[in-house]
Amino acid sequence: MNANQNGNVHIEVRGLEMAYGDFVVMRDLNFKVLHGEVVVIMGGSGCGKSTLLRHLIGLRSPSKGDILYDNESFVQSSEEEKLRKLRSFGVLYQGGALWSSMTLAENIILPLEEYTNLTPSEISDVVSYKLSLVGLAGFEGFYPSEISGGMRKRAGLARAMALDPEILYFDEPSAGLDPISSSRLDDLILQLRDSLGSTVVVVTHELQSIFDIADKAVFLDVEKRTMTAYGNPNDMLRDPPNDNVRRFLTRDSGTD
Amino acid sequence: MDAQAQKAVFTVERAGEKLVLRLSGVWKLGCGLPDIKEIENLPVEGEGYKSITFDTSGIVGWDSGLMTFLIKVLRFCQTNDIQFDQASLSQDLSSLLSLSQAVPEKEGLGEADSRGNYFHRLGKVSIGKYEEMMASVSFVGECFQSVLGLLKGRRPFRWRDFYLVVQEVGFDALPIVALISFLVGLIISFLGAVVLQRFGADVYVSYLVAYGMLREMGALMTGIIMAGRTGAAFAAQIGSMKVTEEIDALRTLGISPIDFIVLPRMLALFLMMPLLSIYAAIIGMFSGMLISNIMMDIAFPIFLNGMKEAVALPDFFLGVFKGTVFGVIVAVSGCLKGMRCGDSADAVGLAATSAVVTGITFIIISNAMIDWVAAIYGM
Numbered sequence: 001m002n003a004n005q006n007g008n009v010h011i012e013v014r015g016l017e018m019a020y021g022d023f024v025v026m027r028d029l030n031f032k033v034l035h036g037e038v039v040v041i042m043g044g045s046g047c048g049k050s051t052l053l054r055h056l057i058g059l060r061s062p063s064k065g066d067i068l069y070d071n072e073s074f075v076q077s078s079e080e081e082k083l084r085k086l087r088s089f090g091v092l093y094q095g096g097a098l099w100s101s102m103t104l105a106e107n108i109i110l111p112l113e114e115y116t117n118l119t120p121s122e123i124s125d126v127v128s129y130k131l132s133l134v135g136l137a138g139f140e141g142f143y144p145s146e147i148s149g150g151m152r153k154r155a156g157l158a159r160a161m162a163l164d165p166e167i168l169y170f171d172e173p174s175a176g177l178d179p180i181s182s183s184r185l186d187d188l189i190l191q192l193r194d195s196l197g198s199t200v201v202v203v204t205h206e207l208q209s210i211f212d213i214a215d216k217a218v219f220l221d222v223e224k225r226t227m228t229a230y231g232n233p234n235d236m237l238r239d240p241p242n243d244n245v246r247r248f249l250t251r252d253s254g255t256d
Numbered sequence: 257m258d259a260q261a262q263k264a265v266f267t268v269e270r271a272g273e274k275l276v277l278r279l280s281g282v283w284k285l286g287c288g289l290p291d292i293k294e295i296e297n298l299p300v301e302g303e304g305y306k307s308i309t310f311d312t313s314g315i316v317g318w319d320s321g322l323m324t325f326l327i328k329v330l331r332f333c334q335t336n337d338i339q340f341d342q343a344s345l346s347q348d349l350s351s352l353l354s355l356s357q358a359v360p361e362k363e364g365l366g367e368a369d370s371r372g373n374y375f376h377r378l379g380k381v382s383i384g385k386y387e388e389m390m391a392s393v394s395f396v397g398e399c400f401q402s403v404l405g406l407l408k409g410r411r412p413f414r415w416r417d418f419y420l421v422v423q424e425v426g427f428d429a430l431p432i433v434a435l436i437s438f439l440v441g442l443i444i445s446f447l448g449a450v451v452l453q454r455f456g457a458d459v460y461v462s463y464l465v466a467y468g469m470l471r472e473m474g475a476l477m478t479g480i481i482m483a484g485r486t487g488a489a490f491a492a493q494i495g496s497m498k499v500t501e502e503i504d505a506l507r508t509l510g511i512s513p514i515d516f517i518v519l520p521r522m523l524a525l526f527l528m529m530p531l532l533s534i535y536a537a538i539i540g541m542f543s544g545m546l547i548s549n550i551m552m553d554i555a556f557p558i559f560l561n562g563m564k565e566a567v568a569l570p571d572f573f574l575g576v577f578k579g580t581v582f583g584v585i586v587a588v589s590g591c592l593k594g595m596r597c598g599d600s601a602d603a604v605g606l607a608a609t610s611a612v613v614t615g616i617t618f619i620i621i622s623n624a625m626i627d628w629v630a631a632i633y634g635m
Contacts, residue, residue: 054504057508058507058508059504059507059508083510086507086508086509086510087509087510089508091504091505091508093501093504093505094501095500095501097500097501097502097504097505098502098505099497099502099505099506100497100500100502101417101420110509110511111509111511114412114509114510114511115510159505
């Protein structure tokens with residue numbers, strides 16, 4: 001849908017500083033994500049990966065700096081402008097975050113009802129299609145509590161894709177998944193990027209996923225409180241820009 | 257092995273520049289470890305030795321008890337500039353000790369809250385309370401805005417959720433409200449029987465029951481039941497939705513959680529609470545009539561006649577009005593505490609507790625205020 005924009009900057013983070021009250025989590029973050037790229041935000045536990053994601057999707061406001069989508073400031077935009085932008089995002093939360101009082105179908109219907117003028121029969125077609133994409137065809141009437149964690153995550157992905165988003169955000173997609181489901185999810189992410197042309201931003205510390213899917217990776221260094229590397233993870237592995245990145249990518253705990 | 261050998265003991269020996277700690281026995285937690293304070297009584301530097309070494313050959317068995325002892329000794333050595341001869345420990349002990357010392361203790365942790373003097377902390381708490389108050393005010397404002405939006409027809413309304421909540425807070429609450437108000441009516445008329453009989457004013461028990469149930473107890477008891485039943489449920493529901501990021505998922509889809517979650521709940525209570533108060537008052541008056549008939553032989557027609565003289569329409573409306581106000585209080589406090597919930601299981605419990613306490617407190621306060629205003633206007 002936006003293949004013609006390939007190569008243009010989609011997301012730009014400029015001098016971003018994130019803080020909880022007086023406590024600065026990360027400062028001086030700068031990177032650009034091009035249309036159609038898969039970018040991984042990686043780093044040790046507690047370094048602020050998920051916090052960065054929450055800033056990107058507008059759940060938190062930065063204490064300094066700016067986030068731009070298609071060269072327009074997201075942080076400073078008006079409420080309506082923000083809502084319009086939000087509609088072009090799809091977010092897969094860590095546990096799926098399906099609304100527990102609704103069935104899977106209703107979870108996907110809600111955004112469709114809210115933002116499109118589709119007729120009920122069209123909506124139900126779209127719902128079955130989205131569920132079939134994530135391998136959950138026939139589960140329309142199930143409640144989130146009736147399916148497994150991995151299925152919940154996939155259903156969450158179906159909901160995130162409901163409005164054919166331009167950007168898909170994933171928060172720790174492989175957390176709590178077995179290796180096979182996790183690699184299947186990685187394949188799915190790549191397929192979606194290829195077929196829909198969406199930009200994909202993934203927060204993860206799963207090395208295998210990082211090497212498999214990332215065009216580029218942002219490394220957040222918990223000790224230096226800033227990003228210390230940006231680029232292709234395979235290149236980083238071959239020529240590590242600093243020791244922390246090397247240790248992270250090679251699982252070197254540094255005890256021997 | 258005799259009992260003496262089983263007991264954990266250590267002896268101190270001087271060997272030139274070294275101090276030898278000879279450990280023997282079973283060094284396990286709960287098996288009577290030697291007093292760790294004895295380490296502090298060891299001779300310190302300048303008294304002729306520079307290192308502490310160990311002889312652990314006499315140890316029969318050990319667990320964390322021995323490790324805590326060794327770490328104490330290590331600390332003692334570090335503070336007194338004495339060499340700690342780790343090599344003299346067995347391989348297992350030495351590697352465990354290294355592991356425990358691998359990452360230095362982070363400084364400044366756990367001091368964040370206790371830092372500063374009394375005024376510093378008082379200031380911090382006050383700022384926290386102030387922020388909480390402002391958040392409550394802005395929440396009420398957002399709710400109001402949401403209601404206005406609904407009235408203007410600008411915002412979509414979740415009718416299906418609304419019906420569900422109506423059932424939850426209305427129909428499902430009927431049995432408990434009936435039970436409590438039946439008992440309250442019984443108590444009032446029992447009270448009347450005891451007190452009024454002394455003055456030979458038995459007949460006026462109908463006055464007491466009707467006046468009490470319609471104006472005060474009907475709405476008040478319903479309010480308190482609903483605060484405990486529904487306010488807590490709202491806070492817990494919304495709180496867990498926050499923990500599982502369901503609220504965030506709404507926000508990132510551009511759907512206001514206030515419109516989506518809070519509004520149906522508020523509206524449901526706004527409509528159901530007056531009805532429940534009327535229902536409670538009727539049941540309370542009925543039970544009062546029953547009891548006065550049994551205890552004081554007051555026939556039903558006499559009771560009903562007395563009631564007719566005692567209360568009028570304004571009393572009824574006062575009760576309904578109170579019910580409505582209490583309903584809004586329960587809904588707002590429940591939803592507010594849920595939305596302000598932290599993101600752990602613990603926080604959900606706190607939110608539910610806090611919703612009930614806030615709800616009941618404000619119900620009692622507003623009840624007193626409404627009575628006061630009503631008294632001024634002679635209602």
